[in-house]
Amino acid sequence: MSLRLLESLATTEALADVFSDAAVLASMLRFEVALARAEARVGIIPTPAADVIAGVTLDVFDPAAIARGARASGTITIPFVEALTAKVRAADPAAATFVHWGATSQDVSDTALVLCLVRALGILTADHNRLAGALRRLSEGHAGTLMLARTLLQPAPPITFGLKVAGWFGAVSRSEGAMASAARDACVLQFGGASGTLAALGSQGLTVASELARQLELPLPDAPWHAHRDRLGSLVAACGVYTGTLGKIARDVSLLMQYEVAEAAEPGGPSSTMPHKRNPAGCAIALAAATRVPGLVSAFLSGMPQEHERGVGGWQAEAATVASVVQTTGAALAAMAGVVERLSVDPERMRENIAATHGLVFAERAMMLLAPALGREAAGRLIAAAVDAAARGGESFVAALTANAEVVSTLTADDLSSLGTPEVYLGVAEQFRRRLIGDERE
Amino acid sequence: MSLRLLESLATTEALADVFSDAAVLASMLRFEVALARAEARVGIIPTPAADVIAGVTLDVFDPAAIARGARASGTITIPFVEALTAKVRAADPAAATFVHWGATSQDVSDTALVLCLVRALGILTADHNRLAGALRRLSEGHAGTLMLARTLLQPAPPITFGLKVAGWFGAVSRSEGAMASAARDACVLQFGGASGTLAALGSQGLTVASELARQLELPLPDAPWHAHRDRLGSLVAACGVYTGTLGKIARDVSLLMQYEVAEAAEPGGPSSTMPHKRNPAGCAIALAAATRVPGLVSAFLSGMPQEHERGVGGWQAEAATVASVVQTTGAALAAMAGVVERLSVDPERMRENIAATHGLVFAERAMMLLAPALGREAAGRLIAAAVDAAARGGESFVAALTANAEVVSTLTADDLSSLGTPEVYLGVAEQFRRRLIGDERE
Amino acid sequence: MSLRLLESLATTEALADVFSDAAVLASMLRFEVALARAEARVGIIPTPAADVIAGVTLDVFDPAAIARGARASGTITIPFVEALTAKVRAADPAAATFVHWGATSQDVSDTALVLCLVRALGILTADHNRLAGALRRLSEGHAGTLMLARTLLQPAPPITFGLKVAGWFGAVSRSEGAMASAARDACVLQFGGASGTLAALGSQGLTVASELARQLELPLPDAPWHAHRDRLGSLVAACGVYTGTLGKIARDVSLLMQYEVAEAAEPGGPSSTMPHKRNPAGCAIALAAATRVPGLVSAFLSGMPQEHERGVGGWQAEAATVASVVQTTGAALAAMAGVVERLSVDPERMRENIAATHGLVFAERAMMLLAPALGREAAGRLIAAAVDAAARGGESFVAALTANAEVVSTLTADDLSSLGTPEVYLGVAEQFRRRLIGDERE
């Protein structure tokens, strides 16, 4: 297992595997094999040498030794290539000459990271699709479920739960769109040789590069990007935005799940000591991700000013950061897909919580009705008196307000009777909901 | 002047004006006037009231009082609307009722911020165009200028200065593309009323919103985004990536400008004490931006999990951060446009610095030439001996190597004579350069 | 006024003044005057020259011109010294020679920043004392006020509000202690001249430095710290920790202030549209600070690897960051001092909220009582059944549990009768409270 206990909330098993030593070694080997084959095809190295290289199996590499070597040389590629060369030499000394031919360390480690990213992003996309589907269904199912809006954690005029969920859906869809777009740009071949000119391949650099890209099923960028990390930076940043969006949903759910609110709940996890308790464990994972990833984004961005043709420090800081960002984003995605798919919603409690405000959340509506006739100041005085009465308890805001003769003479019978009816004060909530969900476009 | 001394390197005069109190107040007033006109046009408020509101001038607002009020109420909108209402009331008590009709504080402050961003991004685009043009010209002019590549700050086989600059151009172009795309998504109207349903406008919410968007020349998004900050987050992050790219160029220039390297120099600034000195003042501004902005990006992203329909804390942290990010990015852009436009380049010194390595940077080429014939190990021993000889001084690497009989018998006369000739070891540098600059596509 | 609208929640008027252009210019001038006097006293410059320098008044400086000059030269000191020199020359050409004698730009700007910090930290300390005093009084006054604990936002066995507040007090006290200690280390003279050796002063460098430090009432550090920013970094980081602590208190208060919880409330601010509403405006300022400052801390720390004797980029990024961190911390402190001093607490509602859990929060206590006799598994089954019964509504957990014969025969009469009595399940809450408040030590 590649997942570590201290990071168990910051990844998933599937993603931990994608960035495991075995997967990294496999990606590096895949690069070297594809390079040898591409060069053999172009006639730069002998085909038999490429065949020997292609015959090396993963089990010959000792991750511990390579990690140790990485600290001495500043990159995992050097000890890896040494081990690969030794293995090839044992099989065929002549072939050993052509291992890693014309490539530089960073070609291998960057492309290996990209190959891991391609796999990881496939997992994220699948979880996104689960989440988006669940959100859409939840929104459709609760298009007519009324609840309090809450601004700065204080009750405000009602919305529908369907609109709230559609807002989540819209943000999730935009965030994934940006992430997928950044991933397409970032997941490209790295291949430039020592100085980024492929000089060791003479005039055939682009031919080999194209063939290598084809073999690895990666796009060929316009040029190597050893010291230009903007594409990776955009991907990392897009993960940061998506994680923020997931954290927003998690915050909302965890607040709705408070015992005193109790409008929605994720299945959650148990407590080690309190038999009665269900904890918002899924939300905790997503909120932890939203706490953790922004700093990692910052770490990546602050390493971007890399020196000349290969940086000293900025580049070396990236691998651990990129792997953490993608895994933590994926952990949040998987958690929230689970939370939303299994969310229990209590429309009755939502109603009760509206009612429990004693009509106070309709004070705005009263203002809109009374002010044109009475002026904002006079209307304000009437409303403030009714708010006070309701806050003191006893009667509701609406009752207190409509006890006033001036109010009665100002409002229509319809307005009077519906002043505290949430359904008539939803504005264009349903239109916004449909626009967010995308029904409008059909 | 809106620029402050302690932030003088983190903005420009033009950008400081964009986010000045005067500009913010003007944007807020513009929102309220456009809202009144839109509502009058739809028939929701009386046209004369809208006219009175539209007649208010900026000079009636006291920024100090509004800032003070903001601390008490948590937003600059509330004291602003109070001041506006008082002014309107003084002119026409009936009109005062209809100030800010149906809007919420965040509608005003978010849209005002967006209006400032639209202006700021126009400035950034103009500076980007200057920078990109200067980079393209510089790259074209130095397509044949040879220099050392440097990896981990150590010399590596040669590149051209044209390729180096083309790499900068490519990164700058991609970064601006991403920033502009994020800006188009982010610069949209905010208008949702108290709970994001435009309930106070009954069924006419979308009609008013469309008209308001039209008046402010902003796109109308699918729904309000009071607590969904992903679009702004993507813009802020894109600024972070662009700043990182600018920092990379600045790092390169500042390193090339070292007295011991002296291959390129910006005009720079003087020293307060050292009469002989020119400091890389433009690069310092860009590197400072690349140091400063990543943390601001992190600050924005970590505020994204905002509570329910309007956040408490995350939202309130944004305005200062967004304004800083955009200004600091713009400061770096303006500085680097100036640096690149006026960069002095010393191709002769570049040549001398290649020569000063005594041919060591051609050791890779020697390996590529010798290893196929001699095997990598045998070739490695010959090369290491020549490297040692050159490192001890006296003769050059190429002379030491070609003094060896085995080398002479292995290499062709051409290879022998050109082993230390940088021009023949550039690989596909020029092809990469053209692909980056975009000449290839024509 | 120095406070800007977009930053109105991220500073206070007093702190904005401390970092205003006027204050920065005054600090720079104070340095130059003290330097001239110190050098005159040591006999390095003529006393009349020092007198002329000391006679320059602040009004001769144009902040806009200096800010503009700073962008060209990379520091505000160079245009400042030019302006100062011009003014001195106008008064006495001979004196002009001795302006800024032997100092470097960074000596002036760093010391000016330190002088601003000294003033700012005085303001922070005063607000801390207000806050700490208010917390202590609040804790003492509510030593016996019972309320629910809440873990992961779910109800847990009771605590006292006094203990909760004492926890805040403890964290605030530790955080301020660390900040004050870091401030003492950081607020020291910067004076090293061009290369940090005071070479221009010959052998008298330390004598002048001591006298300068004395005049400015700043400690003299062991050596200049032009490129060693650890002391400032520790201060910035300590502000980050303190802000996090303030954010924790603000989060708690904002959650307690929810309509559905209603156990405590800050006076708060009004809404622009909702007449009934009080927003947690003070908590919003502190939570915004806790969102914003960590990224600023990161920005500072990532600029620490500064080149050789004066950095290019890292150093230039600091001033804006340090000023923001301290002001934002101070804004949070002032806000929370206000929140705590005027916090309204509702012990009755706290009681009701305990009661509203129908005894579920005593399930742990039931386990502790039953498990030793029945074993954890058997006890767990009994408790789970009672929890289910209570969750279904109708009877309380305690009633459901004590309806079971096995429970009745296992527990003592005392335990039975007090199972749902919060007072008997407080453990050592009061002892912890006293230890935190410091009463224990007396």
Next chain:
Amino acid sequence: MSLRLLESLATTEALADVFSDAAVLASMLRFEVALARAEARVGIIPTPAADVIAGVTLDVFDPAAIARGARASGTITIPFVEALTAKVRAADPAAATFVHWGATSQDVSDTALVLCLVRALGILTADHNRLAGALRRLSEGHAGTLMLARTLLQPAPPITFGLKVAGWFGAVSRSEGAMASAARDACVLQFGGASGTLAALGSQGLTVASELARQLELPLPDAPWHAHRDRLGSLVAACGVYTGTLGKIARDVSLLMQYEVAEAAEPGGPSSTMPHKRNPAGCAIALAAATRVPGLVSAFLSGMPQEHERGVGGWQAEAATVASVVQTTGAALAAMAGVVERLSVDPERMRENIAATHGLVFAERAMMLLAPALGREAAGRLIAAAVDAAARGGESFVAALTANAEVVSTLTADDLSSLGTPEVYLGVAEQFRRRLIGDERE
């Protein structure tokens, strides 16, 4: 081996072990055993039960299963305690009741983290001592080695290499002092039970807590700190400051190691393609750490506003962050200890680099000598002319300047002859060096 390839530059083998699954499980088990023993001693649980618990061995735990369980429950403690309880039950059903008696999940995981930190900080301290010792020796050995100062990467009047290294020593010493102090505060027992009152232990909570602390050799804090993370935050931040200091040294060394500067070099690592090359691999590790850690500090700080008695999100984000920060700091420390211990210094090249400025770095000295007699403006004109002459090549600045009759008549013979002698323009460099190294105090 616990070190992972993608993190191989961000930790060391020893530190990876400290935070490995095995070490985490061992620490958790150590807590539970110590708790059982403490409670048995106080008479709260039966001694035989404690004995059975103490008999459980580490090999019974399956880290993969526990990590999986952690994702479901939000903490590694719950699946750990379940596994432990199952094991104890198998040995003695009665004892199983008393596993984890009165503790909460966070008591276990926080204390386990603290126990890991204690071990990790021991490793860091040892590496710090190596580094500090090497720096002190290096500084003493080069007290008289002259070199250029460099400000904004441009040459400035000379310093000694001994002073430069003493500056590093001072920063390292201060940074370690702050880190060690924060570690002492942070490494304390966590023990509070479900709500932080130790209610399940009745009136004996503090007695058990004291005994538990004694058994674990950890200080007992005044109260549990489940939601008050300032102590950990201060430790994490101190690591950030120390890493910044290490990054500063690494930046300097990597710049000195440039081929064009060549004043000092670390042994470095090889290149995968360039036989001639030594890369600053140790500096790269430290600079990568200084790039990476600030964002992690930010991640920790932004999670500090934790909800009520146990947070949802902020807390869960910490473990991975703290482990990364400490390991990355330790990786930088180990790398720089190696770099400094084996640094090769080239005093001759340092001299040559001073000489290569053609005396330009003495322009300041010339100003200090001429200005008092001629006035700053006249002196400035003479110096500028000589600077220009030297910059055009041919003669040196000093020769150009002293060719001027006015200069000759103004300066003493001594000053004239020593104008370009670096030794006489060192100011109080040696005094500062001694103050930094601490010799002064003796």
